[in-house]
Amino acid sequence: MPHRFFLSSGDLIADRRYEFARDLQLKGDLAAAAEVMEQAIEVAPNFASAWFELGQIRIALGETDKAITAFQNACAADPDDRHGAGVRLMQLGAAPLSDMPKAYVRSLFDQYAPRFEAELIERLNYRAPAILFKAVLAVRVAEKKPAYFQRAIDLGCGTGLGAAAFAKNVDSFIGIDLSAGMIAQARETGLYAALEVDDMTAGLQRQPDLSADLVLAADAMVYVGDLAPVLAEAHRVLRPSGLVTFTVETHDGEGVIMGKGLRYAHGAEYVRGVIQSTGLQLKHLEPASPRTEEQLPVRGLAVVATRT
Known part of the structure; x- marks a missing residue:
């Protein structure tokens, strides 16, 4: 999803140069756009949005080293990293893989919330909730148990598409999402008994031991690098x-990488290992594409594990 987040430099001249550079960038005149963006930075050296956009332009020009410098300066200018410059640095291999900046994920989804469902369903053929519902049914059939859940926790609940897929099989839903904008949309559905603005691990930490029958995260773990903390909390609740x-x-390799869509990609063996290490028992791990991007199915996995 395109992320256009803007922080004013506080200087009118610098802001105008930034806008002029953006126009040049959108018209495809990248060399001129870089030059004007640098002029904006000369006027306002701590202009985080200009540093970030300069990094984007440098990538488009194939100037990776200069892009890395620009993104590093964007991080320095905005320690909360609302633009996600640190995510670009991870993708470029210029920073170690770590958690995504919370402020970036929040600003990304707050901005996206009003058009989220239309974009996902119509343009990206989003199918993660349906895939998970089918996987859970298959596991319950194999176990000869009913696919009925008294209390479910929907992690990274977004606008409520996950809860909608499971609504007939769940008595009571709790939704947790970092974006207040998304939570406001989820509230409109009437599907949730409670909604909380928080990240997944922290939201789970406030839930009592042995209090849920189902924990689901439809297309939300792509914003979590290390799955161990959130899965350990899921095991506890x-x-x-x-x-x-x-x-x-x-992806085909080992471990976790930052994919080209600026979301984490987890290797199948990593997923098996982290489930085992958190005391859960793997019941289902199958290739499944959660969405389409650039007309191609995104490679993914559907996972179901149980607390024995």
């Missing part, structure tokens, strides 16, 4: 034989 189910994007 699940009742015996409760399920955790989620999708990830994946």
